[in-house]
Amino acid sequence: MNGPDQIWPEAVRTLESGKPFALATVVNVRGSTPREVGAKMIVRDDGQFGTIGGGCGEAEVFRKARILLEEGSGARLAEVDLTGDFDQKEIGTCGGIMDVFVDIWSPARDLPIARQLADAAGRSAPVALLTVVDPGARAELPPGARSFIDPAAVENGGGATIELPEAARAQITACTTDAIPSLFEFDSTGSLKPITHLDASGAPRLFVDPIVGAQRLIIVGAGHIAIPLCAMGAMLGFHVTVIDDRASFANRERFPQADAIIVKPFKAAIESLALDGHCYLISVTRGHAFDEEAVTAALLQPCGFVGMIGSRRRVKATLERLGEAGIPQERLDEVHAPLGMAIGAETPEEIAISIIAEIIRERRTGIRDDFTLGARFGRLKRNST
Incomplete structure (x- = not known):
């Protein structure tokens, strides 16, 4: 592109x-x-x-x-x-x-x-x-x-x-x-x-x-949703990085369009990246504990867009724990969660489209609201077994 x-x-x-x-x-x-x-x-x-x-x-x-x-x-x-x-x-x-x-x-x-x-x-x-x-x-x-x-x-x-x-x-x-x-x-x-x-x-x-360089899309978690996310991110001109702690998931065969693939524990991988305002990090890991770890590591850097999937209840509990751990409230308010626009998505591909749609809206307009896919339907499926 x-x-x-x-x-x-x-x-x-x-x-x-x-x-x-x-x-x-x-x-x-x-x-x-x-x-x-x-x-x-x-x-x-x-x-x-x-x-x-x-x-x-x-x-x-x-x-x-x-x-x-x-x-x-x-x-x-x-x-x-x-x-x-x-x-x-x-x-x-x-x-x-x-x-x-x-x-x-x-x-x-x-x-x-x-x-x-x-x-x-x-x-x-x-x-x-x-x-x-x-x-x-x-x-x-x-x-x-x-x-x-x-x-x-x-x-x-x-x-x-x-x-x-x-x-x-x-x-x-x-x-x-x-x-x-x-x-x-x-x-x-x-x-x-x-x-x-x-x-x-x-x-x-x-x-x-x-001068704006390539905006970076960092996909944390290499499960089912990550595959179409990587393809769409590459198509839109993002520099795409995929992170997972399992080499059987984070590999070139599954993610041929990725610019970088990192096989490390989530926290260590994110800390190794110099995140800035041109970065869009989305956490779609196999478990909420991993999402919390990823979001925490991202919020400790000046990452421009931080999002995570999950039910409203899980998201609320996660953000409360992050606040208790010392993450400033203004940073917590910037987290896009539950992530994904309200289009009634069910399949991994549809969920990926809803996430990309929210990223595009933020990228082009700077506008965000709370009427996300998760807010409307109350849940998002985990992306990996």
Whole structure:
């Protein structure tokens, strides 16, 4: 899958082969659109890598990107109006507008920054790409001027080749650390203000594009539910790790799509992983004692998503014990349990779909509620014998 974490390694491969490319990045959206801010695709003379949503809108951006490639330099902002999907007779399910910035990357100029970005994506490091979308009245900032942003360096007054006021550096640091792609313009005080419309104002516009590496799906327990979970996680572009203390269950034959398989006691395995905010850990072990062990180990790290299956009664008792053991209540409140959206799932495959659906909702919207599969039906089957 051409996931977001693969864009920058592909950019490096292209530039190292001596070929330029046009990078198309969604910098702003209005209404319902097929892709979110920050989505991007690489356009080369032999085709494209990645997608900004497909259809006529992507085809039009591809056409404009190829023109820039033929010209060999430059940058432009393209408005993709999906309210009528160009020449289509009917309006599709997406009825919004995307603002897409297209600029040329060349081997001689841009290979070093592409390598920095690819390295950061591989490590899920909190850095960002800063790009001038519109220079406004500042002629010294050409469209497409770019800089690699490391929050630690920015806080110390460095790390950016684009000159920034102190207030702007602080805002960019916050966006980078929080991994929130944002389109800004300078105001009269030198601060940055977010914008959603690109009407000409004479003020410079910058796009802060945090680098998000491969999000990790850690499946604790290698029973029946774990098999479809691994397959679906890989299909969605997650880096998938499967953990179990039994080699007869956690092996390559059962999990051919897994990126990593760890055969260790659950606690030791989780402690060996550097969990962060890009991690989704789900406990589907063969017993509640193991789930409690796994969830405890995950909550002691800054894991972004922690979930476990089980009945409401079992979940309540488990979380109470964790609270008594000293896990802060705010962390316990973040646990997704009982895990799985309310779709009436019964089979391991259906339960896996319900779990993946809850992960997607959290991943895309940040919204969660208590009306889960477990809350509605009162139970979830164990996933293993």
